[in-house]
Amino acid sequence: MSRHTQVTVGNPPQDFEVIFDTGSGNLIIPGVNCTVSACTQHRRFDDSRSSTSRAHHCDGGEVAADQVPNDLVVTFGTGEVRGHCFKDRVCLGQKMCAPAKFISSFEESNDPFEWVTFDGILGLGLDTLAQAREFSIMQRLEHRRSLKAPLFAFFFARAKDEKSEITFGDIQQDKLGSKMYWFKVSGKAGYWQVEIQDIFLDGEAQNICRGCHVAIDTGSSEIAGPQHVIDHLSDKLQIKSCQQRAKLPKLGFAIKEHGGKTKLLSLSPEHYTHEQRLAWEAQGSSGLLMRVASK
Numbered sequence: 001m002s003r004h005t006q007v008t009v010g011n012p013p014q015d016f017e018v019i020f021d022t023g024s025g026n027l028i029i030p031g032v033n034c035t036v037s038a039c040t041q042h043r044r045f046d047d048s049r050s051s052t053s054r055a056h057h058c059d060g061g062e063v064a065a066d067q068v069p070n071d072l073v074v075t076f077g078t079g080e081v082r083g084h085c086f087k088d089r090v091c092l093g094q095k096m097c098a099p100a101k102f103i104s105s106f107e108e109s110n111d112p113f114e115w116v117t118f119d120g121i122l123g124l125g126l127d128t129l130a131q132a133r134e135f136s137i138m139q140r141l142e143h144r145r146s147l148k149a150p151l152f153a154f155f156f157a158r159a160k161d162e163k164s165e166i167t168f169g170d171i172q173q174d175k176l177g178s179k180m181y182w183f184k185v186s187g188k189a190g191y192w193q194v195e196i197q198d199i200f201l202d203g204e205a206q207n208i209c210r211g212c213h214v215a216i217d218t219g220s221s222e223i224a225g226p227q228h229v230i231d232h233l234s235d236k237l238q239i240k241s242c243q244q245r246a247k248l249p250k251l252g253f254a255i256k257e258h259g260g261k262t263k264l265l266s267l268s269p270e271h272y273t274h275e276q277r278l279a280w281e282a283q284g285s286s287g288l289l290m291r292v293a294s295k
Contacts, residue, residue, distance in 0.1 A: 004118040005166065008091045009102070010050030016043055018122040020154075020166055022192050023217035025129030027090065027137055028074060028081055029120035031104035038113035042120075045104045050088055056101055058085040058131060072103055072131065077220075082107040090137060096147070096168055098140035101132070124152060124218075129190025141168065154218060181265075182258040191215040197262055199229070200252035201236060208232045214253070223272060242275040 004019040009029065016029050030039040032046040047053040055063040058072040074081045083105035091097040122137060123130065130136040142150045147169035155165040155175040165172065171180070186195045193215045198205045208229050224230075237248060248269035256262050 007122060009045055010047075010088050011052040012050070013089075013091065014043070014045055014049065016045070016119040017117070018120045019116075019118045019219070020124055021121050021217070021219035022124045023215060023219040024074070024076070024121060024123035025125040025127070025190055026074065026123045026131055026135045027100065027102035027120065028083065028123075029102065029104060030108065031083060031106050033106045034083075034108060036108060036110065038108040038110045039105065041114055042118075045086075047086055047088075047104065052099075053086055053088040056085045056087050058103070062087070071106070074103065078112050079109040081105045081109075081113075085131070085135075087134070090140070092137070092141070092168060096141055098137070098144040098146055100137055100140040101134045103131075103135075121219075125192065126185070126190040128188060138168075181255075181263050183255050183263075184258055186213050191217070194255050197254035197256065199233070200250075200254060200264060200266070201233075202249035203252065203264070205254075206232060206236070239273070242273065245269045245273055245275075248273070 004017050006015055007018050007027075008015055009027075018027070018029070030042050030044040032044045032048075034040075034044060047055065055069050057063055057067075057070050059070065063069045069084050071082055071084055074083075081103070083103040085101055086104050087099060087101045089097055090100045090102065124138060127133050127136045127139050130139075133139050138147075138150070138152065141147050149169050151171070152166060152168045153171045153175075155167075155172060157164045165175070183194045185193060187193045193213050196209060196212050196214055198207060199209045200206065209225070212229075214225075233251075239248070246269070250266040250268055251272050252264045252266035254262050254264045
């Protein structure tokens with residue numbers, strides 16, 4: 001399930017529904033010059049309607065009157081976007097605003113963008129995952145001192161009467177299910193990536209992923225991993241029917257805390273399985289939310 005909210009771009013503001021993605025680093029919204037159905041089904045940014053909008057080269061400064069702007073291609077796991085770059089006022093709510101660079105698409109692949117309910121993607125990866133620092137919305141908000149603290153937090157609702165939330169600059173203490181644990185970010189690629197000691201089933205180490213580096217990605221709805229890891233877990237779990245769910249083990253990831261201690265974070269079966277009945281498959285899906293990561 002995708003979770004998205006409204007941001008505004010330009011002056012006067014133009015509204016867009018965006019999904020927050022920790023696995024990418026740029027703000028991408030459809031542009032008025034994008035005429036494929038993936039764009040026309042959604043709200044599009046019209047730079048001519050904003051008094052503060054300026055066209056920028058995606059790898060440099062403002063586009064001069066006698067220059068042709070370069071474009072940028074961004075590839076996702078299931079789609080591709082091509083666009084021009086602009087700089088304008090971007091707001092998350094009424095008080096969190098900053099001038100930032102972003103990508104206004106003129107071409108998008110129909111799969112998946114024609115079918116999604118949101119207009120664009122707001123990347124929340126680290127600075128190095130963005131096209132440049134000025135493309136990082138978090139960096140721009142922090143630079144303008146629009147945040148109480150340089151952090152954001154997600155709350156994913158499980159109950160039907162709850163709403164998912166994202167907060168910027170603070171943590172909603174009443175949403176915490178346990179104490180907070182802090183882990184070092186590993187690697188320099190720009191992902192929210194941590195090193196795990198191993199993967200566990202009901203507290204038993206599986207010896208399949210010692211020293212693995214894993215990315216925490218809100219843009220993904222599955223646990224993705226190398227072929228041998230997914231095969232091992234599938235063989236161990238042997239899920240034939242969702243009726244087995246109550247008997248399945250906890251799936252744990254051991255991560256070294258910032259202070260040096262190792263913490264085992266575990267998922268209950270209802271958190272790593274999903275019941276989905278398919279009309280074309282009489283017995284339904286096994287519901288294991290795992291897949292082999294593409295190279």
